[in-house]
Amino acid sequence: MTDLGEVRAAGFGAAGVRDYVAILKPRVMSLVVFTGAVGLAVAPGHLHPVLAVVAVLCIAVGAGAAGAINMWYDRDIDAVMRRTAGRPLPAGRMLPGEALGFGVVLAVGAVLVMGLAVNWVAAELLALTIAFYVFVYTVWLKRRTPQNIVIGGAAGAFPPMIGWAASSGGVGWGAIALFAIIFFWTPPHFWALSLYRSGEYAAAGVPMLPVVAGPGETKRQMLLYTLILWPVAVAPTLLGVAGFVYGALGLLLSLIFTATAVAVCRDRTDNAARRMFAFSLLYLFLIFALLLLDRGGAGWV
Amino acid sequence: MTMPADKQRQRTIRARNRALVLVLVVLAALFYVVTIVRMTGG
Numbered sequence: 001m002t003d004l005g006e007v008r009a010a011g012f013g014a015a016g017v018r019d020y021v022a023i024l025k026p027r028v029m030s031l032v033v034f035t036g037a038v039g040l041a042v043a044p045g046h047l048h049p050v051l052a053v054v055a056v057l058c059i060a061v062g063a064g065a066a067g068a069i070n071m072w073y074d075r076d077i078d079a080v081m082r083r084t085a086g087r088p089l090p091a092g093r094m095l096p097g098e099a100l101g102f103g104v105v106l107a108v109g110a111v112l113v114m115g116l117a118v119n120w121v122a123a124e125l126l127a128l129t130i131a132f133y134v135f136v137y138t139v140w141l142k143r144r145t146p147q148n149i150v151i152g153g154a155a156g157a158f159p160p161m162i163g164w165a166a167s168s169g170g171v172g173w174g175a176i177a178l179f180a181i182i183f184f185w186t187p188p189h190f191w192a193l194s195l196y197r198s199g200e201y202a203a204a205g206v207p208m209l210p211v212v213a214g215p216g217e218t219k220r221q222m223l224l225y226t227l228i229l230w231p232v233a234v235a236p237t238l239l240g241v242a243g244f245v246y247g248a249l250g251l252l253l254s255l256i257f258t259a260t261a262v263a264v265c266r267d268r269t270d271n272a273a274r275r276m277f278a279f280s281l282l283y284l285f286l287i288f289a290l291l292l293l294d295r296g297g298a299g300w301v
Numbered sequence: 302m303t304m305p306a307d308k309q310r311q312r313t314i315r316a317r318n319r320a321l322v323l324v325l326v327v328l329a330a331l332f333y334v335v336t337i338v339r340m341t342g343g
Binding site for chain 1: 310339
């Protein structure tokens with residue numbers, strides 16, 4: 001028989017509702033929900049509004065589940081880094097098993113509901129995304145290679161494709177274009193952050209590019225990725241998914257993104273990297289907001 | 302006599318239980334609505 005005192009000493013019951021919300025990484029989830037919803041809105045086909053809400057909810061819960069499992073696996077390095085030391089697991093407010101169980105139940109639930117309520121193509125993509133984030137990025141790449149967020153970034157790029165599949169029942173070139181925008185946006189976004197957090201990543205033994213190759217090489221690669229984003233950001237217009245106004249504004253935003261990367265290359269302090277990280281969030285939000293407005297405004301052609 | 306830490310823990314568990322009940326009720330309502338929509342060909 002389990003002694004209640006032992007259970008309490010082990011920390012069971014210390015995690016509150018806020019802790020359970022926190023391990024779902026709500027800030028990451030908000031971006032995932034937004035890009036997934038845009039993918040759903042711009043895709044060809046029609047989905048009943050209730051099912052569209054269910055699809056976005058499943059994407060959100062699936063992303064949260066992946067975040068919870070990631071926090072379970074990374075609890076040792078989270079304890080070392082100042083930015084993550086206050087999370088429920090390293091702070092001791094939640095037991096590892098609680099986080100893992102919570103994440104797995106949510107992941108299975110999100111995939112099943114997506115399959116039963118919406119369609120199984122979207123469900124399979126959601127399952128693939130969760131598995132990619134957990135096994136490929138978290139377990140395999142994150143602690144082994146400075147290309148961790150380049151390849152692992154695919155997990156964050158899948159949500160608009162899932163939304164697209166939820167609406168259309170398949171995956172078209174438009175979905176691949178939306179995927180590519182996030183895929184090529186991810187490296188400069190994360191490297192901007194890791195430039196001014198490289199000390200913490202080094203202490204935790206995470207081989208981020210600034211830690212392994214130095215800030216000079218990191219800045220050069222960041223600039224390269226922002227240049228790749230020029231044609232990639234315009235691709236939805238070339239593929240007929242969006243109109244010319246989106247294409248022009250998307251190109252303008254990409255030019256500004258490149259300008260922030262140039263500023264990072266010239267700056268010897270962290271200030272430009274911080275500004276670039278902030279702009280990168282705005283960039284992705286505006287690109288997807290423009291796609292949504294473009295569809296709402298019937299093309300703006 | 303109950304310790305303040307125990308009271309805090311009980312409050313936390315109670316809040317968690319309420320949140321769980323809320324989630325279950327929302328899920329049941331969601332499944333109900335989804336079933337109706339699917340049955341009507343949505």
